Amino acid sequence: MKKSWKIFSRDGRNLVTNYVALIVIGGLMILPSLYAWFNIEASWDPYGKTDQLPVAVVNEDEGATIRDESIDVGGDLVKELKKNDDMDWHFVNREKAMDKVEYGDYFAVIVIPKDFSQKLSTVIEDKPEKAKLEYYVNEKINAIAPKITEKGAGAIVDKITSSFISTVNETIFDMFNELGLEIEGDLPDIKNFENYVFEAEERLPDIGKTLNDSLSDAEKAQGMIDDAQSMIPEASRVTNEGLETIDNTTAFLDKAEKRLDEIAPQVQKDLEQAQSTSKKINDFLQSVQTSDIDLSQGDTISNDVQKQVDSTIQNIEAIESSLQQVKEQNPPPQEGEDNQNEESQQNQEQIDQALEQLAQVKKQLQQVQTDGDKINDFLSGKQKEVDDVINGIQERSAETSANIDAFVKEYNNNIEPAVRSEVASAKKTLSDARSILVDIQSTIPEVEKILSSTEGNLSDGEKTLKDVLGEYPYVNTKVNELADRIREIQGETDINEIIKLLKNDPKLEKSFFEEPVKMNKNSLYPIQNYGTAMTPFYTVLAIWVGGLLLISLLATDVMEGIPDLKERHIYFGKLMTFLSIGFIQTIIVTLGDIFLLGVDISSPGWFVLFGLLISAVFITIVYTFVSVFGNVGKALAIVLLVLQIAGSGGTYPTALLPEFFQMIHPFLPFSYAIDLMREAVGGIVWERVTKDILFLVLFWAIAIFLGTFLKQPLSKRTKAFMKKSKESGLFH
Structure with missing residues (x-):
């Protein structure tokens, strides 16, 4: 070491x-x-100097119109970029931009096409189209620059997207807010609608039965219309015949009324004569009764009585004949005229009563005549009986005279006025009936036209009913499905909560969707810049x-x-x-x-x-x-x-x-x-x-x-x- x-x-x-x-x-x-x-x-900070990277922006957007409002997304974007210093933006035309990006003076070119706003506006249509930005980059100039410019272009797209989404959402939530208010106001109607659906679901089986019955009735009605159309000629014939009959009856009544005018004085005269004769007989009998009767003169008395009675009976028979003619000429009762029928019936009854009274008087006179014949037979041995017969004749004569007086009074006061009233009423009834038949006659062509039109309408209605019945199973299924869905929704959701959700503030919703998520950056080990890193x-x-x-x-x-x-x-x-x-x-x-x-x-x-x-x-x-x-x-x-x-x-x-x-x-x-x-x-x-x-x-x-x-x-x-x-x- x-x-x-x-x-x-x-x-x-x-x-x-x-x-x-x-x-x-x-x-x-x-x-x-x-x-x-x-x-x-x-x-040290390369991304802090991106404002020195030249990037061209070409705006060719022609704008668009959405619901009568003009939009120009390209123009708005250019205005925003002019305030932006993230890059060195150059706003030029396409030719210049492409020349410079190819030469290397521009790192990238962003082109806003002419249909940019137009495609964005399709968001409200059934088939919206996506708007596209054209991005050109010269990647051979530098390895990092294209990434930076691409990030800048992406930021533009993000900004447009964010702005567009926030604007659309503001509009949508504004509509939701209005919809929420409307739904809240219409909540009773919604409840009623639910009840209507449930009621429709409950009644659909009956509706189906009714439709089938209606179709059956329509088919029957077609037959009825056919029958009615076939009866129109007969109705026309009957109407014509009815008019002819009424005209004939009216003519007959005119003749009867004329005949009544002719015989009335004679009837009155005969009644007066009968009344006078009856009085004379009565006076005669009273004189016979009060005088001493010589039975040897019985033939004379009998002959005188017979003569007077025969004259009276002839007068009565003439009256009966006149009354019988009046009765026959009085028209029969018409259907539908209740009051007139009742009055006519009363007049008939009065005439019948008068005839009965005349018959009774005639019978009594005939009895007097018979009794007069008996006088002659019994005068010789039956004085007492003669007196009784005379008394009986006198009584019957007095009664007959009273009956004649009563009949004359009844005839003058009731019979003749009633007959004349009945004739007038019958004539009025016939006139009204004729007017009705004339109206019916004029209406028959219109009825025929209506029946023909109704036949066509009924045919169309029958076809419609068949179509409706054909759709009935589908409607029935859909109504049942809707009712089930409403019950399901009622079990899962509360409409009041939906209304509360829809009534949110549109501006706050816009702000939310413009930036729905904010990232709170928490740097555990903060690095100041790229150079430090x-x-x-x-x-x-x-x-x-x-x-x-x-x-x-x-x-x-x-x-x-x-x-x-x-x-x-x-x-x-x-x-x-x-x-x-x-x-x-x-x-x-x-x-x-x-x-x-x-x-x-x-x-x-x-x-x-x-x-x-x-x-x-x-x-x-x-x-x-x-x-x-x-x-x-x-x-x-x-x-x-x-x-x-x-x-x-x-x-x-x-x-x-x-x-x-x-x-x-x-x-x-x-x-x-x-x-x-x-x-x-x-x-x-x-x-x-x-x-x-x-x-x-x-x-x-x-x-x-x-x-x-x-x-x-x-x-x-x-x-x-x-x-x-x-x-x-x-x-x-």
Whole structure:
């Protein structure tokens, strides 16, 4: 170990006494720091300068009209972008934009097509179309710029989408609010509708039966109309005949009334004569009764009585004949005229009563005539009986005279006026009947027309009924389904809750859907900027690069001057020199990160100490490769550097790397070195620090082991290889 220390001490004296060596070593100490600092500074905040990326915007939108309101989404977007400084927006036409993006003056072009607003307006139609932005990017200019511009274009799409959704939702929820108010106002009607549906469901079987009955009735009605149409000619004939009959009856009544006018004076005269004769008979009988009757004069008396009675009977028969003619000419009662029928019946009864009275009077007179004949037979021996017969004749004569007086009075007061009234009433009835029949006659063509039209309508109605019956099963099913669905909804939802939901504030709903989810970022280990985040990677990389610079310029072998040196002594002696310079490199780069660049580091002290540990591991690994393997070791150090840059997860997460790099990641010193420095920058979790330190110490131990035990066996072969390569004149 003393010999190794001597090697280290001599290297220190040579460095101090040789200004050229001092300058070179000084440069080697600073150069790795510059590599780290320039990269950290360059990546300090690249996304904070996107406003310097030129991106063209071409607005060709022609606008649209939605429900009589004009919209111009493209114009509104341009107005918003002019206020936006996320990128260097250039508002130009399509031709200029495409020329410049192809040449590289613009990183990207966003084109708003002419139908942009029109397609957005289709949201209210049955088949809405999605609006599209055209995005052109020149990806050969830079690897990162297209990603940044694409993110900017995506932000535009997100903004349009957010604004559009919020506007549409405001409109929708405004409609919902109005709908909620309307539903609330119509809640009784909704309840009634539910009841109507349930009632319809309950009554549908009866409705189906009614429809079937209606169809059956319609079919029967068709037959009835056919029968009615077939009866119209008969009705027309009967009406014509009825008019003819009424006309004939009226003519007959006119004749009867005329005949009544003609016979009335004669009837009156005959009645008066009968009345006079009856009075004379009565007076005669009274005179006979009060006088002494000479039975020898019986023939004379009998003849006188017979003569008077025959005259009276002739008068009565003439009256009977006249009354009989009046009775026959009195028209029979008409149907439908109840009052007139009753009055006619009374007149008939009065005429019949008068005829009966005349018949009775005639019978009595005939009896008187018979009794008069008896006088002649019994005068000779039956004086008393004669007196009785005379008294009877006188009584009957008096009664007959009274009956004649009563009949004359009845005829003058009742019979003749009733007959005339009945004739007038019959004529009026016939006139009214004729008027009705005339109306019926004029109505028959209209009825025939109506029946014909009704037949057509009935046929259409029958067809409609059949169609309705054909749809009845479907309607019945749908009503039952609707009723079941209403019952299901009633069991699952409360309409009052729906109304409450619909009545939400549209503006608050718009605000919600404009940004439905807000992400509250809680940084457990906050990193100030992108440069700070990249500091661990570039610092670790600078430490390895520093080691490569040392092995490129500094010798790993010892010149003559120290006797009895072994390869082991040389290995450790030179290792101390390399470690010393490496520590200085690490102190410069870590302190420069903190104080020169102002990187926000959570634990600055640990940052420097972790850097020194990493430097010791890396310098030992790189030095061991070169010390043991010569120029081959340098190649190994460079290859390992390349693998570690790609596979250590310093820039991209390991999960995003190809499978090969994910596989070698746990075996790379960079993986644990970068993670250890990140703990110092963001915040220390000691479990992770402990793990990283253990693995780094393991790599350092493996390097020491290789140097200790392989340096001596491989020394001759390595020197021979080096000598041979120098002979080529290409290597030093």
